[in-house]
Amino acid sequence: MTSLKLQFIGGGKMAEALLGGMIATGWAAADEIHVVEPSAERRAILSDAQPSLSIGDAPVAGVDAVLAVKPQIAPEVFSGLAAASVPRLLSIAAGITTAAMEAALPEGTVVVRSMPNTPALVGQGMAAIAPGVHAGDDDLVWATSILSAVGRVVTVAESDLDAVTGVSGSGPAYVFHLAEALTAAGIAQGLSPEVADTLTRQTLLGAATLLSDSGEDPAQLRINVTSPNGTTQAGLEVMYERGFAEVIDAVVAAASARSAELGG
Structure with missing residues (x-):
C-alpha cells in the first residue's frame, strides 16, 4: 500500500468534496488518503466513489489530518488524534478554537483552523484559514493546498474568523x-x-x-x-x-x- 499523505477524521459531504478535489488535482492518489468514518452508509458512498480509498475506525499514527466532524463530536475524537500523534491538524469544524485543539493534543502539534463553505461541494468554495501558535508559513501553504482543491483560500487572523463566518461561511x-x-x-x-x-x-x-x-x-x-x-x-x-x-x-x-x- 502506498504510504499515506493525509487522513480525514470524518467522511461527510465536505470531506468527500475535499478528497475528491485533491485526487482530481493530483494532490494525492486515493490510496494515499485514509478516512475515519463510523457510518456504514457513508463508508459505502466513499468506497463507491473512490474504491482504493483507505477507510477505517481509527486515526493512523503519524499522518497529517483534517478534522471534518460536527463541532459537538470533535471533543470525542481528540483523544484518538492525541494517541495517534498527528503532526498537523487542519480543522474545518466550526467554532473550535486553535487554543482548544492545541490543549487537547500533544505539545507542539501544528493546528490550522479553517472556515470553508458549502460551494466547495461544486468546486467553488471560499475558505479562510488561521494559524495556531505552532503553525508556520509552510503549514499555511499545506492547508491552502488542501482547501484550494475545491475553491479559493485566504489567510486571516483567528480573531477574524467570526466575521468570515458571517460573510462567506453563512x-x-x-x-x-x-x-x-x-x-x-x-x-x-x-x-x-x-x-x-x-x-x-x-x-x-x-x-x-x-x-x-x-x-x-x-x-x-x-x-x-x-x-x-x-x-x-x-x-x-x-x-x-x-x-x-x-x-x-x-x-x-x-x-x-x-x-x-x-x-x-
Whole structure:
C-alpha cells in the first residue's frame, strides 16, 4: 500500500468534496488518503466513489489530518488524534478554537483552523484559514493546498474568523434565500414557477460570474446596468428605501455574533 499523505477524521459531504478535489488535482492518489468514518452508509458512498480509498475506525499514527466532524463530536475524537500523534491538524469544524485543539493534543502539534463553505461541494468554495501558535508559513501553504482543491483560500487572523463566518461561511444561505424571494416575486408577477426558477438561477449565476471575472467593483457593475429612470433604477430605489444594505449588515452581524458565542 502506498504510504499515506493525509487522513480525514470524518467522511461527510465536505470531506468527500475535499478528497475528491485533491485526487482530481493530483494532490494525492486515493490510496494515499485514509478516512475515519463510523457510518456504514457513508463508508459505502466513499468506497463507491473512490474504491482504493483507505477507510477505517481509527486515526493512523503519524499522518497529517483534517478534522471534518460536527463541532459537538470533535471533543470525542481528540483523544484518538492525541494517541495517534498527528503532526498537523487542519480543522474545518466550526467554532473550535486553535487554543482548544492545541490543549487537547500533544505539545507542539501544528493546528490550522479553517472556515470553508458549502460551494466547495461544486468546486467553488471560499475558505479562510488561521494559524495556531505552532503553525508556520509552510503549514499555511499545506492547508491552502488542501482547501484550494475545491475553491479559493485566504489567510486571516483567528480573531477574524467570526466575521468570515458571517460573510462567506453563512453567505451561501443568504444567496439561496434571495433566490427563493426572487423566484416568488416572479411568480407573483405572473410567471410560471418553472420559468421564474430558471430566470433566477441563471441570473444569479451570470451575475456572480460577471462579478468574479470582470474585476470591476460591485458598485460599478450596479451602475453599469442602471439606466437613469429605467426599470433597474425603479427596483433599486425600493431596496434603498427599505434599507436593504442595513438588513445585510444586521444579518452578517448576527451570524458573526453567533459564531463568537459558539466558540466560547
